[in-house]
Amino acid sequence: MELVHLLRAVTVEFGLRQQEFAARNGMHLTDVRALICLLDADRAGEPASAGLLGARLGVNSAGTTAVIDRLERLGHVVRVRDPQDRRRVLLRVSPAAVELGRAFFGPLIDGLLDAVGTFSAPERDTIRRFLTAAQSVFTAQ
Template sequence: MDDNLGLVHLLRAVTVEFGLRQAEFAAANGMHPTDVRALICLLDAARADEPATVGLLGTRLGLNSAGTTAAIDRLERLGHVERVRDPLDRRRVLLRVRPEAVRLGQEFFGPAIDALLGALAPLSPAERDTIRRFLTAAHEAFSA
């Protein structure tokens, strides 16, 4: 097999395993798999200092308005997300992941994240940059 194609297959295997862990997390916490993706999107928005609006979440998840609202309602009922008024524009509602949801995610995914960080630790900055470039290109290929 072509070595490049082997890398693509390895990336696919990683994404499949990650998806399985997401499904396990969802089932263990009474969530739909879309709810886990929604939490990830909201946490990513917070890390990027982006306003986490209903519209942003719907776009990132590829859901219509009704589907987005249903996911938010489920997460709110479970106590994982809260709707808050934007302090800069009181007409706009922002979504915030509650600390309890962050804790649940850290408890479940923390060991795997720690293992990944351990695998990256011995790599040189140049090697990490190569991985970053490849993963960025993979992300762009699938989000185009």
């Protein structure tokens, strides 16, 4: 149970940092989650449509549109035509939003990378297996 409690403590702290970031930048917590979803999709090479975003956020069509509109007004998201299908609109996180996130979360990420650097490759593999299993448990719900 100690690992479960530690994982919960980390997620609570991370959630608090997300809340702080949202408040500082005039966003809702859902907006921050949306940016994370869009960045994850980009990293995975997935085309990020409004439908994908809504499904990942668990938000209906009207709610998804409201999130996208807010993020677009703030300059954090741009809508672009899909080069493969010009009828479809894709979402991209703006470079300014990436920099804003990096300025806030960068020191935390650097701290985590420093901490991970103290573990051996087999230990990092064990951590990866645990976090992957934990993610699977939560996404299966």
